[in-house]
Amino acid sequence: MLTPVDLETMVFRRGIRGYRAQEVQNFMRRITADYEKIYKENFDLKEKIEQYEERLKNYREMEENLKNTLCIAQETAKDVKVSAEKQAEVILREAQNRTEQMKLRVREEIQTELQNLAELKQQVELFRIQFKRFLQTLIEMADRSLDLDEIWEKMMELDRGETSPGLREVAAGSDLNPGSEE
16 A cells, blocks of 8 residues: 555656646645545554454453353352252251150150159049048047947957957957057
C-alpha cells in the first residue's frame, strides 16, 4: 500500500505533450492530503480494532473464567447439598436411635413401677387380711365373757403342762397363750 510520503515524493517524467505540471501537482497535493487523512483514519481504526480485539480477548477470558467459576460453584453447591443431606440423614438416624433408647428406658421404668405397684398391692392385701384376723380375734374375745380367775387357772395349768384339749382352745382364742402365734 502506498503511504502519503510515497505520493508526495512521486515524480512523473515529462513527455512532449504531457499534462500540465501545475495541475498535476495541485491534484497530487489534494490526493495526498485526502489520502493522508484516510491513511491516518485507517491507522487509527486498526489501532482501535486491535484494542477492541484485546478487550474482546479479555472479555472472552473473563467469560471463560466466569463459566469455570459457575461450574465450580454449581459443583460445590451440589456437593454441599449432598453433604447436607447425608448429615441430615445421620442426625435423623441418631435421633431415631435416641428415641428408641428412650422408649426402651420408659418401658423398663413402667415395668418396674408396675412390679412395685403389684408388690404394694400384695402388701396391702396381706395387711388387710392380717388386720381383719386381728379384728376378728378381738371381736371373738369381746364376745366371750370369760372370767379372769378361770383364765388365770388355765394359764397356771398351762405352765405346769397340764393342758386339756378344751383348755388349749380357750387359751389359743384368748391370746393369753404365750406359745400361740398369729
